Amino acid sequence: MLTWIETAGAALRPGAGWTEFLALFALVVASIVVIGLVTGAFFEIMNARHPERRIQIHRTNENKWGELKYAPGSIGVIALCFSGGLFAQGQGWALTPLPITWWSVPLTLAASVLLYDAWFYWLHRLLHWKPLYRFHALHHKSVAPTVWTNHHETLVEAILNQSFYFLIVFVIPIPWPVLVAEKIYDQISGMLGHAGYEHFASPMGRTPWPFASTVFHDQHHGYFRYNYAHSFSFWDRLMGTLHPRYDETVKRFETVTTPASGAVEPPASERPETR
Ligand SMILES: [Zn+2]
Numbered sequence: 001m002l003t004w005i006e007t008a009g010a011a012l013r014p015g016a017g018w019t020e021f022l023a024l025f026a027l028v029v030a031s032i033v034v035i036g037l038v039t040g041a042f043f044e045i046m047n048a049r050h051p052e053r054r055i056q057i058h059r060t061n062e063n064k065w066g067e068l069k070y071a072p073g074s075i076g077v078i079a080l081c082f083s084g085g086l087f088a089q090g091q092g093w094a095l096t097p098l099p100i101t102w103w104s105v106p107l108t109l110a111a112s113v114l115l116y117d118a119w120f121y122w123l124h125r126l127l128h129w130k131p132l133y134r135f136h137a138l139h140h141k142s143v144a145p146t147v148w149t150n151h152h153e154t155l156v157e158a159i160l161n162q163s164f165y166f167l168i169v170f171v172i173p174i175p176w177p178v179l180v181a182e183k184i185y186d187q188i189s190g191m192l193g194h195a196g197y198e199h200f201a202s203p204m205g206r207t208p209w210p211f212a213s214t215v216f217h218d219q220h221h222g223y224f225r226y227n228y229a230h231s232f233s234f235w236d237r238l239m240g241t242l243h244p245r246y247d248e249t250v251k252r253f254e255t256v257t258t259p260a261s262g263a264v265e266p267p268a269s270e271r272p273e274t275r
């Protein structure tokens with residue numbers, strides 16, 4: 001175990017080869033699986049305890065566990081792109097990372113998170129364009145997403161989306177521990193966005209704050225044509241693609257006490273199956 005981690009660590013230093021890269025790749029896969037299982041279990045327990053927080057009250061995801069058969073491919077691509085980025089940086093092929101200081105950590109983290117949100121928004125808009133939609137259609141089979149829907153995607157969608165983590169080391173001199181922290185956040189927030197239950201509604205999830213609550217991506221699945229971004233709502237606000245009842249729904253969930261007091265069923269005309 002220790003040798004495995006040491007070999008993976010050697011992939012971050014110049015002169016590493018295939019063995020070190022494979023050890024790093026395997027370590028990233030194992031970490032994603034552990035993070036996914038812990039996050040998934042957390043939401044399964046929270047959802048069971050708080051039925052009043054369910055967002056789409058009249059819909060159930062009939063294929064909840066079946067969606068997981070796409071998880072190995074999705075996780076494999078995520079791990080390949082991410083370990084590829086770390087390896088490229090370690091070998092000196094990318095920008096030389098900044099030393100870890102009190103300012104370099106928040107600065108590179110903020111820059112990378114903001115860039116990823118822009119990447120995700122525009123790529124996602126592109127995936128909704130007819131010629132490319134076939135790569136994204138699988139993900140939209142989950143009209144009522146669950147925490148496991150995060151990995152319900154085609155390999156092409158996963159490659160397009162996750163190549164960000166390979167390319168970012170060529171754009172920002174981000175220290176590798178910062179990139180690891182961002183990826184952990186990304187894995188957890190991706191699952192949170194699909195949880196189907198709004199547990200963390202707060203004024204920070206609605207205007208004038210830019211943060212996106214679980215309702216945000218749930219409405220993307222439920223209504224199809226709104227809320228394309230990842231962590232923030234500003235791209236959708238700017239481009240006029242924010243769901244008109246997003247802020248109102250988050251606000252309602254801040255004080256929800258009974259099922260149906262927070263959720264709103266989409267009118268038939270706004271449902272994806274009628275698009
Ligand atoms: Zn979509």
Ligand SMILES: [Zn+2]
Pocket residue numbers: 139145149194217221
């Ligand atoms: Zn989704």
